[in-house]
Amino acid sequence: MKKGEEREATFGSEKAFGSRMKEMVKVMSIMDFKEHDVFPQPGVTIHMDTDQGRIYGTIKSVSGGRVMVDFNHPLANKKVKYKIKLVDVIDGTEQKLEALISELGLKGEVSESNMEAKITLEKNKDDKEFEIKRATLHAMAKGFIPDLKKIEVVDKESA
Numbered sequence: 320m321k322k323g324e325e326r327e328a329t330f331g332s333e334k335a336f337g338s339r340m341k342e343m344v345k346v347m348s349i350m351d352f353k354e355h356d357v358f359p360q361p362g363v364t365i366h367m368d369t370d371q372g373r374i375y376g377t378i379k380s381v382s383g384g385r386v387m388v389d390f391n392h393p394l395a396n397k398k399v400k401y402k403i404k405l406v407d408v409i410d411g412t413e414q415k416l417e418a419l420i421s422e423l424g425l426k427g428e429v430s431e432s433n434m435e436a437k438i439t440l441e442k443n444k445d446d447k448e449f450e451i452k453r454a455t456l457h458a459m460a461k462g463f464i465p466d467l468k469k470i471e472v473v474d475k476e477s478a
Contacts, residue, residue: 320403320405321405322405322406322407322408323404323405323406324404324405325402325403325404325405326402326403327400327401327402327403328400328401328403329398329399329400329401330398330399330400330401331398332395332396332397332398335394335397335398335399336392336394336395336397336399337392337395337396338395338396339391339395339396340391340395343389343390343391344379344387344388344389344390344391345376345387345388345390346385346386346387346388347385347386347387347388348384348385348386349381349384349385349386350384351386352365352386359378359381359386360378360381361378361379361380361381362377362378363377363378364376364377364378365377365378365388374390375390376388376389376390377389377393412431412434412436412464412467413429413430413431413436415460415463415464416429416431416436416438416460416464417429419456419459419460419463420438420440420456423452423455423456423459424446424452425440425441425449425452425453425456426440426441426443427439427440427441427475433468434466434467434468434469435467435468435469435470435471436460436464436467436469436470436471437471437473438456438460438470438471438472438473439473439474439475440453440456440472440473440474440475441475441476442474442475442476444476453472453474456472457470457472
């Protein structure tokens with residue numbers, strides 16, 4: 320695609336969010352929720368941390384001390400249609416790294432020379448997900464810019 324160009328893409332459920340799986344609908348005790356000060360109501364989205372990572376589910380019903388939660392993606396079994404517009408083209412290692420920093424909601428500066436990058440991030444002590452974002456930045460930089468020989472991420476306390 321070229322800058323400013325628009326396209327549409329349609330995907331069946333298998334290539335989009337997959338098929339609905341009945342084993343992803345769980346019946347849980349209301350006590351599981353109350354232990355965490357969560358009072359379940361139909362339509363509410365919840366998350367659970369598992370060994371495989373965080374999963375999201377939608378509460379379908381609450382009855383008789385039981386809560387039915389659907390962990391299928393809300394768009395499972397559905398055909399999806401995307402309208403895509405290429406807004407900008409990012410060239411150069413520094414610009415790519417700056418775009419990743421911005422996309423993750425971080426603030427920082429980038430310097431790059433000879434395919435070695437130094438990223439200085441402003442560490443926001445109020446951002447509880449800073450460490451996760453920092454690790455994600457490092458992993459994404461390696462994935463999107465495989466020619467980088469070295470990536471150094473340094474934290475600077477913000478004022």
